[in-house]
Amino acid sequence: MLTFLRRRALTSLVPLLAVVLGVFVLARLTGNPASLYLPENATAEAREQFSAANGFDKPIWSQLLDYLAGVTRLDFGTSLRTGEDAATMALRAFPATLQLAVVTMILACAVAVGVGCWAALKPNGLGDRISGMLSMTAASVPDFWLAILGIWVFAIMLGVLPTSGVDAGGASWVLPIAVLMVRPAGVLTQVVRGAMISALGSPYVKVARAKGAGEGRVVARHALKNAAPPALTVAGDLAVGLINGAVVVETIFGWPGIGKLMIDAILQRDFAVLQAAVALTAISIFVLNIAIDIGYALLDARVRNKSGATA
Amino acid sequence: MSERASEPAGPVPATTIQQREGESGRMSTHTADAPPGTGRGDTVGMRVDGLTVDLHTPRGTVRAVDGVSFTAHRGRTLALLGESGCGKSMTAQAVVGLLEPIAEVTGGTIDIDGEDLLTVSRKRRRQLAGPALSIVFQDALTALNPVVKVGVQLAEPYRIHRKMSARAARAEAIELMRHVGIPEPESRADSYPHQFSGGMRQRLLIAMAVALSPKVLIADEPTTALDVTVQAQILALLARLRREHDMAVILITHDLSVVAEEADTVAVMYSGRIVETGPVTDVFEDPRHPYTRGLLESVPVDAERGADLRSIPGSPPDLFSVPPGCPYQARCPLVMDVCRTDRPALTDHGGRAVACHAAEGAR
Amino acid sequence: MTLLDVQGITKTFQVPKGRLRALDGIDLRLAKGETLGLVGESGCGKSTLARTLMLLERPDSGTVRFGGVDPFALRKADLLRHRRRVQMVFQDPYASLNPRLTAADIIAEPWRTHKDLYSSARERAARVAELLHLVGLRPSDANRYPQEFSGGQRQRLGIARALALGPDVVICDEPVSALDLSVQAQVLNLLNRLQRQLGVSYLFISHDLSVVRHVADRVAVMYLGRIVETGTTAEVFGNPRHPYTKALLSAAPTLRRTDREKKERILLTGELPSPIDPPSGCRFRTRCWQATDVCARTPPPVSVVDGHAAECHFPLTLADAAR
Amino acid sequence: MSATTAPPAAGPDEAAATKPNYVRMLLADPLACVAAIVLLVVAFIAVFGRQLAGPSAVNGDLALSRLAPFGTEHGWQYFLGGDLLGRSLLGRLMVATGTTMSVSVPVVLISLVIGASVGMWAGYHRGWRETVAMRIADVVLSFPSLLMAVVVLYIFSPSIASIIAILAITRIPVYLRTARAESAELQSRIFVDAARTFGTPSGAIIRRHIFPIVLPTLLTVATLDFCYVMLAESSLSFLGIGVQPPDVSWGLMVAQGRDQLRTEWWLSVLPGLAIVITTVSANLLASWVRLATDPGQRWRLTTPRRKRRRAAPVPGPEGA
Amino acid sequence: NSGNSGGGAAGGTLRIVLPQEPPTLEPCEASLTATGVVTRSNITEPLLERNPTSGELEPKLATAWTQTEPTLWTFTLRPGVTFSDGAQFTSADAVAAIERTANNTTLACNVQGYVFGQTGKLTLAAPDATTVTVRTEAPDPLLPLRVSFIEMTKRDISTTEKVREPIGTGPYKIASWAAGQKLTLTAWDGYWGTKPAYPTAEYQWREEGTVRAAMVVNGEADLATNLGADDGAGDTAVQYPNNETTALRFTTDQAPLNDIRVRQAIDMLIDREGIITSLFGGLGKPASQLIGPGVVGYNESMTPTTYDPAAAKALVDAAKADGVPVGTQFRIIGRTAQFPKIAESIELMQSAFAQAGLNAKIEMMDTSAQLKYQLRPFVPDAGPVALMVMHGNQAGDAAFTVGQYFATDGAQSTGGNAELDAKIKAAAPLTGDERQAAYADVFKTQTDAVRGFAYLANMEAVLALSKSVDYRPDAATGDEMRLGDMKPKA
Numbered sequence A: 001m002l003t004f005l006r007r008r009a010l011t012s013l014v015p016l017l018a019v020v021l022g023v024f025v026l027a028r029l030t031g032n033p034a035s036l037y038l039p040e041n042a043t044a045e046a047r048e049q050f051s052a053a054n055g056f057d058k059p060i061w062s063q064l065l066d067y068l069a070g071v072t073r074l075d076f077g078t079s080l081r082t083g084e085d086a087a088t089m090a091l092r093a094f095p096a097t098l099q100l101a102v103v104t105m106i107l108a109c110a111v112a113v114g115v116g117c118w119a120a121l122k123p124n125g126l127g128d129r130i131s132g133m134l135s136m137t138a139a140s141v142p143d144f145w146l147a148i149l150g151i152w153v154f155a156i157m158l159g160v161l162p163t164s165g166v167d168a169g170g171a172s173w174v175l176p177i178a179v180l181m182v183r184p185a186g187v188l189t190q191v192v193r194g195a196m197i198s199a200l201g202s203p204y205v206k207v208a209r210a211k212g213a214g215e216g217r218v219v220a221r222h223a224l225k226n227a228a229p230p231a232l233t234v235a236g237d238l239a240v241g242l243i244n245g246a247v248v249v250e251t252i253f254g255w256p257g258i259g260k261l262m263i264d265a266i267l268q269r270d271f272a273v274l275q276a277a278v279a280l281t282a283i284s285i286f287v288l289n290i291a292i293d294i295g296y297a298l299l300d301a302r303v304r305n306k307s308g309a310t311a
Numbered sequence B: 001m002s003e004r005a006s007e008p009a010g011p012v013p014a015t016t017i018q019q020r021e022g023e024s025g026r027m028s029t030h031t032a033d034a035p036p037g038t039g040r041g042d043t044v045g046m047r048v049d050g051l052t053v054d055l056h057t058p059r060g061t062v063r064a065v066d067g068v069s070f071t072a073h074r075g076r077t078l079a080l081l082g083e084s085g086c087g088k089s090m091t092a093q094a095v096v097g098l099l100e101p102i103a104e105v106t107g108g109t110i111d112i113d114g115e116d117l118l119t120v121s122r123k124r125r126r127q128l129a130g131p132a133l134s135i136v137f138q139d140a141l142t143a144l145n146p147v148v149k150v151g152v153q154l155a156e157p158y159r160i161h162r163k164m165s166a167r168a169a170r171a172e173a174i175e176l177m178r179h180v181g182i183p184e185p186e187s188r189a190d191s192y193p194h195q196f197s198g199g200m201r202q203r204l205l206i207a208m209a210v211a212l213s214p215k216v217l218i219a220d221e222p223t224t225a226l227d228v229t230v231q232a233q234i235l236a237l238l239a240r241l242r243r244e245h246d247m248a249v250i251l252i253t254h255d256l257s258v259v260a261e262e263a264d265t266v267a268v269m270y271s272g273r274i275v276e277t278g279p280v281t282d283v284f285e286d287p288r289h290p291y292t293r294g295l296l297e298s299v300p301v302d303a304e305r306g307a308d309l310r311s312i313p314g315s316p317p318d319l320f321s322v323p324p325g326c327p328y329q330a331r332c333p334l335v336m337d338v339c340r341t342d343r344p345a346l347t348d349h350g351g352r353a354v355a356c357h358a359a360e361g362a363r
Numbered sequence C: 001m002t003l004l005d006v007q008g009i010t011k012t013f014q015v016p017k018g019r020l021r022a023l024d025g026i027d028l029r030l031a032k033g034e035t036l037g038l039v040g041e042s043g044c045g046k047s048t049l050a051r052t053l054m055l056l057e058r059p060d061s062g063t064v065r066f067g068g069v070d071p072f073a074l075r076k077a078d079l080l081r082h083r084r085r086v087q088m089v090f091q092d093p094y095a096s097l098n099p100r101l102t103a104a105d106i107i108a109e110p111w112r113t114h115k116d117l118y119s120s121a122r123e124r125a126a127r128v129a130e131l132l133h134l135v136g137l138r139p140s141d142a143n144r145y146p147q148e149f150s151g152g153q154r155q156r157l158g159i160a161r162a163l164a165l166g167p168d169v170v171i172c173d174e175p176v177s178a179l180d181l182s183v184q185a186q187v188l189n190l191l192n193r194l195q196r197q198l199g200v201s202y203l204f205i206s207h208d209l210s211v212v213r214h215v216a217d218r219v220a221v222m223y224l225g226r227i228v229e230t231g232t233t234a235e236v237f238g239n240p241r242h243p244y245t246k247a248l249l250s251a252a253p254t255l256r257r258t259d260r261e262k263k264e265r266i267l268l269t270g271e272l273p274s275p276i277d278p279p280s281g282c283r284f285r286t287r288c289w290q291a292t293d294v295c296a297r298t299p300p301p302v303s304v305v306d307g308h309a310a311e312c313h314f315p316l317t318l319a320d321a322a323r
Numbered sequence D: 001m002s003a004t005t006a007p008p009a010a011g012p013d014e015a016a017a018t019k020p021n022y023v024r025m026l027l028a029d030p031l032a033c034v035a036a037i038v039l040l041v042v043a044f045i046a047v048f049g050r051q052l053a054g055p056s057a058v059n060g061d062l063a064l065s066r067l068a069p070f071g072t073e074h075g076w077q078y079f080l081g082g083d084l085l086g087r088s089l090l091g092r093l094m095v096a097t098g099t100t101m102s103v104s105v106p107v108v109l110i111s112l113v114i115g116a117s118v119g120m121w122a123g124y125h126r127g128w129r130e131t132v133a134m135r136i137a138d139v140v141l142s143f144p145s146l147l148m149a150v151v152v153l154y155i156f157s158p159s160i161a162s163i164i165a166i167l168a169i170t171r172i173p174v175y176l177r178t179a180r181a182e183s184a185e186l187q188s189r190i191f192v193d194a195a196r197t198f199g200t201p202s203g204a205i206i207r208r209h210i211f212p213i214v215l216p217t218l219l220t221v222a223t224l225d226f227c228y229v230m231l232a233e234s235s236l237s238f239l240g241i242g243v244q245p246p247d248v249s250w251g252l253m254v255a256q257g258r259d260q261l262r263t264e265w266w267l268s269v270l271p272g273l274a275i276v277i278t279t280v281s282a283n284l285l286a287s288w289v290r291l292a293t294d295p296g297q298r299w300r301l302t303t304p305r306r307k308r309r310r311a312a313p314v315p316g317p318e319g320a
Numbered sequence E: 001n002s003g004n005s006g007g008g009a010a011g012g013t014l015r016i017v018l019p020q021e022p023p024t025l026e027p028c029e030a031s032l033t034a035t036g037v038v039t040r041s042n043i044t045e046p047l048l049e050r051n052p053t054s055g056e057l058e059p060k061l062a063t064a065w066t067q068t069e070p071t072l073w074t075f076t077l078r079p080g081v082t083f084s085d086g087a088q089f090t091s092a093d094a095v096a097a098i099e100r101t102a103n104n105t106t107l108a109c110n111v112q113g114y115v116f117g118q119t120g121k122l123t124l125a126a127p128d129a130t131t132v133t134v135r136t137e138a139p140d141p142l143l144p145l146r147v148s149f150i151e152m153t154k155r156d157i158s159t160t161e162k163v164r165e166p167i168g169t170g171p172y173k174i175a176s177w178a179a180g181q182k183l184t185l186t187a188w189d190g191y192w193g194t195k196p197a198y199p200t201a202e203y204q205w206r207e208e209g210t211v212r213a214a215m216v217v218n219g220e221a222d223l224a225t226n227l228g229a230d231d232g233a234g235d236t237a238v239q240y241p242n243n244e245t246t247a248l249r250f251t252t253d254q255a256p257l258n259d260i261r262v263r264q265a266i267d268m269l270i271d272r273e274g275i276i277t278s279l280f281g282g283l284g285k286p287a288s289q290l291i292g293p294g295v296v297g298y299n300e301s302m303t304p305t306t307y308d309p310a311a312a313k314a315l316v317d318a319a320k321a322d323g324v325p326v327g328t329q330f331r332i333i334g335r336t337a338q339f340p341k342i343a344e345s346i347e348l349m350q351s352a353f354a355q356a357g358l359n360a361k362i363e364m365m366d367t368s369a370q371l372k373y374q375l376r377p378f379v380p381d382a383g384p385v386a387l388m389v390m391h392g393n394q395a396g397d398a399a400f401t402v403g404q405y406f407a408t409d410g411a412q413s414t415g416g417n418a419e420l421d422a423k424i425k426a427a428a429p430l431t432g433d434e435r436q437a438a439y440a441d442v443f444k445t446q447t448d449a450v451r452g453f454a455y456l457a458n459m460e461a462v463l464a465l466s467k468s469v470d471y472r473p474d475a476a477t478g479d480e481m482r483l484g485d486m487k488p489k490a
Ligand SMILES: Nc1ncnc2c1ncn2[C@@H]1O[C@H](COP(=O)(O)OP(=O)(O)OP(=O)(O)O)[C@@H](O)[C@H]1O
Pocket: B055, B057, B064, B082, B083, B084, B085, B086, B087, B088, B089, B090, B091, B100, B102, B254, B319
């Protein structure tokens, strides 16, 4: 298992570096932030001075070298906007997103497993068709639209939930998670249903039934575990999407997460923060991918053996 | 001969050159006299009568199993012989109650100890699955759950039916593994199915099936995927377990030689029906149905090298286009007009039964 | 005349647990018009050998000569010409046909690469019909898809495809093991007839002894990547010299009561050892009832009696075999 | 010929087998039929919507600003109400159909073509090609697509072409990974080996044996993605970097209408509904296509679906 | 109702929702709206303060200021003022704060560029503990107004780095700042002035106007700023002018915008009333010039152009007849979400232009990209552009507008002529009514002779205010929201 992890980490290093470099170059292509940070009536000299002070006047490769030198010392630079350490800002925003993503994924998986299994038990039945339609629809609803609708209905009309923020304890989580959940739950339900149908039709399920196993045991002990790997892959991709793309929902709900930090940094041309945030998400995505591989191996002994993880 | 590999708990010592097991137990299921040496061959394990299975396919409803009847005696092996698609597995699945949702049992009775499996409650049926009746599937790799340790899978019958603790069930499972000749069962119990060879997997499946000493064991092509040397081992194991547990074994196969060696009684199936049945030796020595005869002649055994085999022309009818009358008519050398209109019934011919107009006429 | 000459082929696969020796010094010879049967247990390397001969795998060492030429050294055009002469029928008639192509497409497929053969559409259609007829299918079957055929018919399609390029040698990798008995007889008859009509040679791989006995002129018995015994069919079946061959023959169930009663059954223990870590010395020694120390120490020599070769320290004599 | 070769058994459904009748198959599946009609209508509107919609879709009448829907006094154009500028919402929806399709269809096609070709190539050859392709996919996937969007829209002026470019790049890995996985599995299939034995070059094998089999899966992914692209486009519009007015897309309409959700709900709800209906239809049709293009499954569609009867009284799935 | 309303205004905490989080609370950045709205007059205070209604300067930490020489101003400080950490506020602090904000170019404070960009260096002195003198390089009648932008900080504040959480003399001090989430201010005991009514104030931020409004409606907040008419504030809505004026600024040197008739036509094609009623929901007034009433220099005599598509079409046709390529495409560039319904407004204009035979293409950009068109150095070869600008004159004096936008070399100017430049220059040193008249003339000249702009509206915004809070927003509220003015309703 260790050698496997080491190899995975090593092969992930190159893409990780590519992401960081790519962001560095792309970010700089979006223009000098001087005009954003200085008042409208600042003089041209003031702008030049600002650029020089922040190193934006140097050629891009020399900026890159400076940056890389900093990164090796774990120094991702300071924010232009707040003057804070960029890495600190990214690390501070990250847990909020992570918590949101984790809870969302857990609930989405729970819904998907519940509905997917239920639908798979009677394929093509009425319930299956209805849940199929619902999950398809769920997968195609714009999230910001749902968010605003949710606020309107639940916070204003019914007044049962807070509109936004993180202060109201558990209640604050309900709407953001409900909104974020819809698409993953829809997509995952379809995957789980398909995987469960094929698992339930497989010979080992027949064997389990021949042993007198009840329906609950068949689903829980036999089918589900085999249906898990395909669902895991898709869930992984969806989780990546959440980590990388919760911007809209974070914006609307004032969720102090990394997505919001990133989009602000992009719009503010706050390069250091952007790079730190991207590096952090990229790392977490790679970690997530590795975790999925491990999950795979845990779920499926065949993979475990193939990768030489156990011996 | 000083050094030889030995299998620690193997069923048969390596060097034993044996007579085949249970050689003498050969008798008709229709005559009730018990053969010497095998004690309880007269006890009926299961009686299937007029079993009919319909398939509701999107293309229409077809009859996959059509009025199949047979009796399995404890301590004996009944072979269901037939070519691919003739309904052998469907029969087995109907008996153990594992039909696909699109299949429906539309007639018949399956009687074990006075209980009709087709009418008992679902709960009762589950209770019987294992202690009364169990099944071994053909493809051992897919029939074992790939992601569950074999020890756990083997312990399941005990967990379900005897409500044992996980620890106790595991101990039983290990004992079971030893019983079917798997070396080092303690450590192998924590392995996954793919870590076993094909023969070992088949042993595991058999172990799981006999865990609760069922009265009836259905073995659906248990050796088709295996090599001859391993097949010989598995068949010997089945024979031993049959004797020890006094089970009625229903052996499903398409291999004539296996039937010849292992079974006491044979029922030849064609297109969802039993076309001929009787004691193996009688049937094989004197086949009365042209299909049985055709099969026996197709075996490339004595034919000289290069000469053509006597093969049966054509292939079995598609389920959707079974002709009226005898299903074998299109391939039958003895076909008569009556075969095209009337379905021959399985009629008794002194301990043997044949469903053929020609055989009838010959008598 | 020797068409195919294989000398000392070895092939190893890198697998996570180590190096798997699938073929370990195979020698074979196939003459024109002859059928060589190859028998052995699952995993002993039969298919790997077939794939190597079809140039689907490159051997680690050893030579393959076809008509005196090493096909692995051929350049593009010559290679294509070589491929026409050696074709293969695959074991699984279900998996070896692309489910999305019609029968005609499948048979005509080789000509897409070998463009000079039957270049016009009409010629091709005619040739497809001819081939269909040759393997006993109807011309109207040309537009049907594989899954609309029965197993035997599919195997006929596979054979027709192999014949499309007019080969001299057809390698049949278990062509009938997926087929029913009655259909198996049909296909064996077909192969037989084709050999008579076209004079092709077969390398006929099977694990079914009765089939090999029926079709082969000569037989090679394979065990764990090596050929342990070769000889004419009559010799090998009637007078097995390697203990493995003898065990194999005795383990096969037989139909006739007479055969059964005169033979003793040898129940080999255990299964094929792992090709990753094969036994030292003689590979069969772990399952052999007459193995001694020497079997563990030194690889067995090949002893040849009247062209009947066996690789064993203690080859069986006629007397042993009859025992 | 020889007596031993049997005449082959008649095929089960010879007529249907030889010439797949797609129209009949479609008619046999009511859901897919409805979906196909919806998509046809959408396609028709995408092409001719601008002409059909009339001038009220472009030049509004501020007097009709925020007109409520389902009234007929202002003509059919205003049946679905008016937007803030007093343009007919129905007309706007029709015009937007064209833009939406001209963004999402090219995005899906471009990413499908590039992703699938690279994926099949990588999966077929395995080895370093596979590794490199997958690592590149990893990079694209973990790249914040918004950053990419801002960059492209900054360097090139925001236009439909640049939106297509960004979204296509970010979607390529999806197809790449699917195609690679399938093709890696397929390249070890026996019929591929068979093709190799004829000396067929790898490109031809990919085209002939891998692609047709991967295609249905890719189509399924593509329809799901079609919806994703429409959503992504609307998210870009939400952030103001999507389709630029006076062009209009469904996503942009949803995004712009969100402020009026409480007062003029139709401005946002109706375009949202258009997205949902179109993607659900596409999904339904895709699952039909998956069956129809698979010769082994096709028969399922040649006869009308019949209500299947309950299974045998066994402790089967119904037990739950 | 949601469980969150318990902490409402009555409980002593005032909860405010802003559109964005302040990047920093650094006082020398207080001319940034997001910073100033929290910092100014709440955490820190200036020496003097401009009354947004009357335009008069009023004493704050200084009790008096006089122009003792043409280039020397003397400020007398209020005694007995302490910082929230207990330190005494003296002239040394004031000198340090002015020095740091106005003269320190390395720090590059926003206020420095905004207010002192053109003044040259100030020379400061503190003759005694309550007196500060400021010497300018040239006579500067606006100096007190400029100084009103400088927030007072302690003498030991860093001169090389900006300070995120400053200590000031204001009624509130920073209690906690959970970045990304919430900022809490608390009132402290030693404040020199009237103690504010709310002991604590909490700031949160939500980008979406609908969400901000919903929070007040739902009782999760007491006050939300910068709302549009459609954001759903309902009966909590309070209208207020926000100083801002929106306009299209033309590049006057490229066809077809180089022809004044085309620019006039464009001006006539803007349906100001329509936009304000239908899009802004009635918020705002049609604008006739770049500043709003109340700013020194506002020309009362100018009226907004009336919407007249027919006359516009005639102008365009006339220009076309003279060989002006009126069909040449020009771009209308706008900044995404700069004000509510900006996209729709531009869309409406574009459609009107098109009907008059002009060819305009809309481009919406993010701030950074749009600034390249707004600020010098402009994008080279940008082609003809009509840029949507929004100008807010926080200082209340036209001098802060005209030099920037109208002078030929103004940092945000793309037009102008010598006559106008001369008038702008001449107006600068004037005071009183002369000053008012001179700047009014500048606006008139710009419109008549140059017409580099087509004005849209003097903007107004909506603020959602909880029923339990008593507060009257004014023109400065958007930039400086004094918590001290807010009181619980009886
Ligand atoms: N799900 C299904 N849908 C349609 N037909 C089916 C289905 N399952 C089985 N059949 C058909 O039912 C018939 C009997 O099948 P069964 O599996 O019992 O055959 P078998 O004798 O066991 O064959 P084999 O030797 O290949 O296992 C076959 O013709 C088969 O095609």
